[in-house]
Amino acid sequence: MRIVIAPDSFGGTLSATEAASAIATGWRRTAPSDELRELPLADGGTGFLDVLHTVLGGRLHALKVTGPLAGGQVDAEWLVVDGTAYIEAARACGLHLIPTRPLDAVSAGAATSRGVGELIAAATADPEVTSVVVGLGGSACTDGGAGALAALGAEPLDESGAVLGDGGLTLAACASLSGAPRLRNGTRLVIAADVDNPLLGRHGAAAVFGPQKGADPGTVAALDAALERYVAVLAAAVGRDAAELAEAPAGGAAGGLGAALLACGGERVSGSGLVRELCGLDAALDRADLVLTGEGSFDWQSLRGKLITAVASAAAERGVPCLVLAGQVSVGRREAASVGVEDAYSVAEHAGGAEVSMADPAGTLSALAAELAGQWSSSP
Structure with missing residues (x-):
C-alpha cells in the first residue's frame, strides 16, 4: 500500500518534518511493508x-531583525532560489517568539511586524x-502591517507629525x-497567506x-477600531479604496500584514496552494492509495x-482517501467531508487528554498512527 504523509507543523510542539517522521514511525510499527512517502508541508x-x-x-x-516585541531582536533568515526571495513572517514576528506565557492583552496590543x-x-x-514571496501566518502581532511598512519607509504619524510607537493599539x-x-x-511581491480572512x-x-494572541474582548475591539483608522490612512497614501482594502481576502492574515502588502501592490496566492505546487504534492498523490495529513488543531479555521x-482537495480529485491526524x-x-477529509482523529483524545499528548507529542502522534494503520492498511 502506498501512503503519502503530508502534515503541517503541530503548533509549537512539532515541525512538519518531525510530525511526518512521527506518523511514519508509528505506521511502520503496524504495517512495515507499506510504502511511505514523507512530504512535510506548510501553508x-x-x-x-x-x-x-x-x-x-x-x-x-541570516539577519538579525526586530522581534515581535519592540526592543528585542531575533535571528531570522530569508531564502533565495533562482531570483526569488522567500520570507516567512513568523521568523520575525511569530507567536513562538513571545517569551511570556500565557500571552496577555499588553503583548497583543504592542506586538509588531517591523522585523x-x-x-x-x-x-x-x-x-x-526579482520577486519576493512572503509567507503569512503564525504571527504574534495585530498591527495591520504598520511595523513592516515603517521599516520600508512609511512610518505612521499622529496629528502633530510625531512617529507612533510599534503595535496595533497606537494606530x-x-x-x-x-x-x-x-x-x-x-x-x-507575492503574498502566500494561510487564511482568507479580511482585515x-x-x-x-x-x-x-x-484572542489567540492574548487579546481580551476590550483589546480586540480597540485593535479593530485602530486598524480601521490605519487602513483609511494607508489606502489614501497609496491611492487605494479603503473599503476594498479592508475587505480584501487575506488582508487579515498575519495580524493584518496581508492588507499592508496588498497595499504595496502585492499579489495574493494561497500559501498551501503554492507549497502544494512547489513540493510536488500532486505528483506524489497520483500514485498514492492513502494520504495522511494533520496540524495542531483541526478547527473551523482549517477550512x-x-x-x-x-x-x-488534491486527494479528492484523485479519489484517494485523506485522513487527518491533529492534536x-x-x-x-460533515464539515470535514465537505473539503475532502475521509475522517479526522484527535491525538489528545487517543492519548487520554491534551496534557498527556503535549508531554510527548511525537510519541502520542506515533501511537495514534500505529492504531490507524491497523484500521486502514491493507497489508498490516
Whole structure:
C-alpha cells in the first residue's frame, strides 16, 4: 500500500518534518511493508521556509531583525532560489517568539511586524532578487502591517507629525504616513497567506486571531477600531479604496500584514496552494492509495485555506482517501467531508487528554498512527 504523509507543523510542539517522521514511525510499527512517502508541508505560516529550503535548496541569508516585541531582536533568515526571495513572517514576528506565557492583552496590543519589513528590505536590496514571496501566518502581532511598512519607509504619524510607537493599539492615533513604502522598482511581491480572512470585522484579524494572541474582548475591539483608522490612512497614501482594502481576502492574515502588502501592490496566492505546487504534492498523490495529513488543531479555521484543505482537495480529485491526524479536532464529520477529509482523529483524545499528548507529542502522534494503520492498511 502506498501512503503519502503530508502534515503541517503541530503548533509549537512539532515541525512538519518531525510530525511526518512521527506518523511514519508509528505506521511502520503496524504495517512495515507499506510504502511511505514523507512530504512535510506548510501553508505560509510557521515552517514555510524550512519546507521550501528542503525541497528547493537555494541560499539562506541570516539577519538579525526586530522581534515581535519592540526592543528585542531575533535571528531570522530569508531564502533565495533562482531570483526569488522567500520570507516567512513568523521568523520575525511569530507567536513562538513571545517569551511570556500565557500571552496577555499588553503583548497583543504592542506586538509588531517591523522585523518582516526589515527582511523584505534586505531581500529587495539584493540585485539577484526579482520577486519576493512572503509567507503569512503564525504571527504574534495585530498591527495591520504598520511595523513592516515603517521599516520600508512609511512610518505612521499622529496629528502633530510625531512617529507612533510599534503595535496595533497606537494606530488609533494614526493621521498620516511619513512616505510611501519603498520597494525596488520592478520587484514582484507575492503574498502566500494561510487564511482568507479580511482585515476588519467579525471575521477580521483582531476578532478571529486576537484572542489567540492574548487579546481580551476590550483589546480586540480597540485593535479593530485602530486598524480601521490605519487602513483609511494607508489606502489614501497609496491611492487605494479603503473599503476594498479592508475587505480584501487575506488582508487579515498575519495580524493584518496581508492588507499592508496588498497595499504595496502585492499579489495574493494561497500559501498551501503554492507549497502544494512547489513540493510536488500532486505528483506524489497520483500514485498514492492513502494520504495522511494533520496540524495542531483541526478547527473551523482549517477550512479557510489552510494546508489540510489543500491536501484533502488534491486527494479528492484523485479519489484517494485523506485522513487527518491533529492534536485536537473540533470540525464535525460533515464539515470535514465537505473539503475532502475521509475522517479526522484527535491525538489528545487517543492519548487520554491534551496534557498527556503535549508531554510527548511525537510519541502520542506515533501511537495514534500505529492504531490507524491497523484500521486502514491493507497489508498490516
